[in-house]
Amino acid sequence: MVMMKYAVIGAGAMGYRYGVLLQENAAKSVDFIDTWAPNIEKVRQQGGVYVSRDHEGRHLVPISISTPEDYQGDPDVWIIFLKQMQLEDALKRCEPLFKDHQVAFSAMNGWGHFEKIQQYFPKDRIYGGTAMIATVLNGPGDVDFIGKPGAGSMHMCAMTEEVTEVEQAMAADFKAANLNPIITQNFQGTCLAKIIFNSVVNTLCTMYQITMGQFVSYPGAMDMATQLINEAYDALERAGFQLIQTRQEAIKEVDFVSRVSNPLHYPSMYQDMSKGRKTEVDYINGYIAKVGREHDYPCRTHEFLTHGVHLAELAFQIHQQEAAKA
Incomplete structure (x- = not known):
């Protein structure tokens, strides 16, 4: 089995979770690269990142963090966890x-990052996946893992859809890190599964500023999820995509993750909006709507919700400005 060294590009919520768990549970060498100066400065000042789980047990985990320009390492695997809007600049610097x-x-x-990654890595050296794992970045150098140890799961797939020795080694390390990896051989279908999930839960929880548990407690939640998922499947199937889940499985996943796995979690899209950052809705609902337009199947609900999230962003900013004046 190949022995792997890792470097994480993007020391945010998910970057910290993957890197810290690989370092602590799988005993792997992990470096972190980030472009957010306050985060780098805070980690260096305190000697690591503070990690909590479900808001408890906050402790300092020593890590190595660098800017792209300062980094001197030579990892085998780059783990990339950035916001879609930040990726192009970060890759250029790296x-x-x-x-x-x-x-x-x-x-x-979302969707769009593999086109950017392919500018630097050939297809046979790119692996994609999904992470059904809830994590919150409280602030610079401070992260909260949501859910009990081993909560959540992930799928991974080679862009070539061929299972390689490298992928098996990564999967073994992810398993040791308690990330519960599942290898598939359907690259697009694997990655689209998370987009479909996020197009329901992230978007609606953000618009209404509620947790996943609060969303699923609404009696009509699964009707809303079914409408969005059916519309997404109709568009994506017309485009020739083969999904790894049936529609019914996707609907059940929304219900299970919201009701059982992460009922107290505010999705990452809401976290972005609540901190005054742009959301990734254009790469999620907006992407599904784009596929629909390109294949003569208007996704009216996804089009509407894309605008809805942008309107929620504006409303949140207005309320913050008014509160600051009060």
Whole structure:
């Protein structure tokens, strides 16, 4: 089995979770690279990142963090967890660090990141996936893992859809880290599964500023989920995509994750909006709507919700401005 060294590009909520668990549970060498100066400065000042689980047990985990320009390491695997809007600039800054023996793995939200990653890595060195794992970045150098140890799961797939020795080694490390990996051989279908999930839960929880548990407690929640999922499947199937779940399985996943796994969780899209950052809705509901337009199947609900989230962003900013004046 190949022995892997890792570097995480994007020391945010999910980047910290993957990196810290690989370091602590799988005893792997992990470096962190970030472009957010306050985060880097805070980690260096306190000697690591503070990690909690479900708001309890806050403790300091020593980690190594660098800017792209300062980094001197040579990892085998780049784990990429950035917001879609940040990715292009971060990859450009990291370009001098990329070498022929390295591979890239990303389980970012939305769609669009693999086109950017392919500018630096060939198809046979790219692995994608999904992460049904809830995590909150409280602030610079401070992260909260939501759910009990081992909660959540992930799928991973080679862009070539061929299972490689490298992928098996990564999966073994992810398993040791308690991330529950499942290898598939359907790249697009695997990655689209998380987009479909997020197009329901992230979007609606953000618009109404509620937790996943509060969403699923609404009597009409599954009717709303069914409408969005059916519309997404109709568009994606017309585009020729083969999904890894049936529609019924996707609906059940929304219910289970919201009701059982992460009922107290505010999705990442809401976390972005509540901190005054742009959301990734254009890469989630907006992407599904784009596929629909390109294949003569208007996704009216996804189009509406894309605008709805942008309106919620504006409303949140207005309320913050008014509160600051009061």
